[in-house]
Amino acid sequence: MDTSDSNSNRSILIDCQWSGDQVVFVSIGNEFSTYNNMNSEFEFLDEGNNYIPFSDLTKKKGIILGKFFNSEKLEYLLIELFNGQKIIYKRKSWEVASNILPPYFCNNEEIFAAREYIGRTIWLNKTTNFLYPTTSSFFTNENVAFNRFEAVKVIDLYLFYNGGRDRPIWLKIKSLKEDHEGYVKYNMVDRREGHFENYYFSSNPFSLDWDPTIISEIKNGKILIGMTKKQVQLAWGNPTKIVKKSLKADRFDSWLYSGFFPSIVKFQDGKVSGLEN
Numbered sequence: 001m002d003t004s005d006s007n008s009n010r011s012i013l014i015d016c017q018w019s020g021d022q023v024v025f026v027s028i029g030n031e032f033s034t035y036n037n038m039n040s041e042f043e044f045l046d047e048g049n050n051y052i053p054f055s056d057l058t059k060k061k062g063i064i065l066g067k068f069f070n071s072e073k074l075e076y077l078l079i080e081l082f083n084g085q086k087i088i089y090k091r092k093s094w095e096v097a098s099n100i101l102p103p104y105f106c107n108n109e110e111i112f113a114a115r116e117y118i119g120r121t122i123w124l125n126k127t128t129n130f131l132y133p134t135t136s137s138f139f140t141n142e143n144v145a146f147n148r149f150e151a152v153k154v155i156d157l158y159l160f161y162n163g164g165r166d167r168p169i170w171l172k173i174k175s176l177k178e179d180h181e182g183y184v185k186y187n188m189v190d191r192r193e194g195h196f197e198n199y200y201f202s203s204n205p206f207s208l209d210w211d212p213t214i215i216s217e218i219k220n221g222k223i224l225i226g227m228t229k230k231q232v233q234l235a236w237g238n239p240t241k242i243v244k245k246s247l248k249a250d251r252f253d254s255w256l257y258s259g260f261f262p263s264i265v266k267f268q269d270g271k272v273s274g275l276e277n
Helices: 093-098 108-115 213-218 227-235
Strands: 002-004 010-012 024-027 042-044 060-067 073-083 086-090 103-105 121-125 151-161 169-175 181-185 242-246 252-256 264-269 271-276
Touching: 024 108, 103 108, 108 151, 108 169, 121 169, 151 181, 213 227, 227 264
Parallel strands: none
Antiparallel strands: 002 010, 024 060, 024 103, 042 086, 060 073, 073 086, 121 151, 151 169, 169 181, 242 252, 252 264, 264 271
C-alpha cells in the first residue's frame, strides 16, 4: 500500500508489531495544552503540514495501520481514526530505540493489563514523601497525604499524560483508612535494578518475620548494619550502580547511591557490613 509523508514523498506502508491495534488518545496536563510542539506531533495524511491540535485528538480512538519511512529514513506511524480520517505521527528516536508507542496514546493490550489491578490492594512506593519525590509518578487533588508503603485499593484507571517517557496510564486509588483518592503511575515493568523505581508494590513489601524496629527504620529511610539487600532496597530504592568485588555471587559487593550521604552501602554475604561516604 502506498502512502505519503509530509513532504509528499511516496513510501510503502509495512506491518509493525502494533498493526491492527486499537488505540485511544489520552488527556494531557494543562501545562502541555499550550505547548507548540504538542500541536505539531500529528498531521493529516496527504495534506502537507496540516497539523492537528492535540485537543482535537483527546479521547478519540483509532487503529494503527502500520508504519512507513520517508525519503530521509524517518519512521512514521499511520493511524486511522474511527471517523475515517488518517493521521501520521513521526516517531522520536528514543521511542524507536525503546520499541514503545508514543506517550500520547495507549493500545488495548496495555489498558487491559492495567485493568487487572482494579479491585486489588497495592502498597505505594513513590509518593510525595519518597526520598526524591516527583509529581510525575503520584498526585492527589485532595489536601490529604498518602504515605509511602501505605496500602490502598485500586478503583479505576486514568489515561493521562503529564510529561516524561512513561506510559500514560495511572491507577486511581482509594485509601483503606480514609475516604480520599489519588493517582499513581502504572508499573509497566517490575524494576528491580537501576536508577528507576517501582511506583508501587503488588504485594506487602514487609515480611511478617521482620523485626518491627527494622520495618520502622525502613519507613524512615534509614540503613542499619545487618539489613538484607531487599531491606536496603525498600529503604533507599534501587542503587545507581552495583560494584561486585568477588567472583562468588553476593560475597562482597557495594551499592552506590547518587545524591545520598553516605552514598555507599557495603555488603558481605548479602547483608550490610558498613556505610561509606
